[in-house]
Amino acid sequence: MPVVERDGLARRLGGLERLGAAYGPWAAQAYGLPEAHGLAQALAVDDYAANTGTTGRVAVGGSSTGVLEVRRDRDWFAVDLTANRTYALRETGVTLSDPLLRLRSASGALLATNDDAEGTRHSLILYTPTASGRFYLEAGAFRDSLTGSYRVSVADVTPAPPPDDFAAAPTTTGSVPVGGSRTGTLEVLGDHDWFSVAVTAGRTYDFQLNGTSLADPALVLRDGAGVQLAANDDAGSTTRNALITYTASATTTLYLDAGAFADGYTGTYTVVATDQTPPPPPVGFSSVDGYGEASVARALDLLTGQPLARQAPLGGVFWGLDRVGAPTAWAAGVTGAGITVAVVDTGVDTLHTDLDASLWTNPGEIAGNGIDDDNNGFIDDSRGWDFVSNDNDPMDLNGHGTHVAGTIAAENNGSGQTGVAYGARIMPVRVLDAAGSGTYAAIANGVRYATANGARVINLSLGGGTGSPDLQAAIQDAAARGVVVVMAAGNDGAATVGYPAAYAASVGMAVGAVDLNGTMASFSNRAGSTPLDYVTAPGVNIYSTLLANTFGYLSGTSMATPHLAGLAALILSYRPTLSAAQVEALITASASHGSGVFTA
């Protein structure tokens, strides 16, 4: 009988342990095979089944022995492995000359196979499961052609982690200075590192945990007793970084607990502590009236270092001039002469007899010759430009711009009104139509025109609820070129200014309105809590020029703004070399939080 057939018979019988035990010796004798061939033993017992029902077990750190009683015999051994640990799985031959080891999943699926990785034909599988659970070692022989005894073993060969760099307790050696950072490592899953941080009552901090190789940092802020005060996983500036913003209620030491989301990651990280407490408002700044009411008399006092002789109030329709201290400046010979103030508005009534002598004339342009003599891109712009109709006639069809212009530089001719800086020149730039409406594009173009053509002050008695990056850029450019841009705070009675006045946080000035007594007008938008160059000026019942050679009263922050424009023109007239920022600093530094008492 061929061996293979004997083997086949043996396999069929070998699974029947009880049958084999009873009839094995008989079978061996019946088939005339020698006892040494092992068939009798095979027929008696297959020591371990080759399926998940096997009785074979091997523990981590232990071993088991078995026998391949016949060719093609395979024995399974159950073993429980832990996720993310590395195991050395071995099948070492005792009498079996060429073991072959397989690793199978709990369902019996083949995961790995090795024949001769260790020593002389012994099998070794290094395996790191991603999930904990039951696995099976399948002990077999090369090509299923051999029999013999073997040993299977399982050893945990996971590399020992490096030592923990920072303890997860107040005894930690880790600390982060406010304004600084520290790096660390979560060496193993579940590791937490604590860092002490000294905080001051009332101050607000940002604590960040940024992963370097750590995939998903998670940060907990704890007090000295380890009690959690705040926690965050993914609020940081980049994906999965952690950020806690915290205002300290006491001056004490807290602890930043650096970990990973669900303790599921290891890796390196940086923990950062920064003080985010908003800076205190500048000295003298109020969220109501900013730096207070502006006065050119006090500004010139500050600039010259000596007080100017105060003049008696003019009274009547001139009370606004009195409140900004204009007569005092005039008495010192400062009238705004030499300074051009652009009124970017509804235009200006260029025929008004109280304004016509105060109008700017473009020195490089010959009026009416149809040529852009000064090559500024505007033909015959001898007296400004109209960005609504895109022509050289900035005539006012509304009256608003004319009123503004009169407050700035109405002639000192004994008629009507006198401007704060009556010696200055008005550059009419029409950007709003007869209804007082326009576009930010036109306004921005108007600002650029004024800047390019020599204005030192730009009056923007206009606004809205939304901003315009285009206009903001134009204002920034103007300021960079030494132009003081003054902007109406708005008439909503709101706690903060509208646009473009809000840009005064970085450039230009916002202007709120006060009345005859220096009391903030109820309609005037307040300065707000964000520090910005905000001052107040007269803006209630302001008497100034109107269309058709008339005069009248208007109220609003639109009327306060030209008071400040004129004031700035007076300062620049006195010292033309001042930058826009210097003028603004002078105005804010000399402004006063009035109590209704005339102090200019």
Place this chain on the structure above:
Amino acid sequence: MTRPDGLVPVEGWLERVDGNRMPGPAPAPAATTAGPGRQVLAIGGTLPAAAQPLWTAPLPADRLLGQASTDGQGRFRLLLPPGPATLLIAVPGGYWLNRFDGRGDFASLQVQPGLAPVRLVDDRGAVF
């Protein structure tokens, strides 16, 4: 056109402007007509207002040229003799006109044939 009696028709309308009228990029709110029943008075010559928009003293009766009431659209029509005249709006406590000449008198108009419609504005509640 000159009438046989020599009077000149003067037409106009009265607008009420109030609330926040700050100009800017937003569409401007439309002016509101004053509506019916508002009284417009015409005084001959000028009135020395001393730059005060509210006239509280009695009007000089001998110079009262005419009086009209506005219709539903705020329109009014007066028949006035040629020459200077001052138009005032009757308001609680007096008469209102927020327009002045260079001396501080109420701004007057010259009544003559062909006079363009006159726009009067009651802007007591407006801010700009």
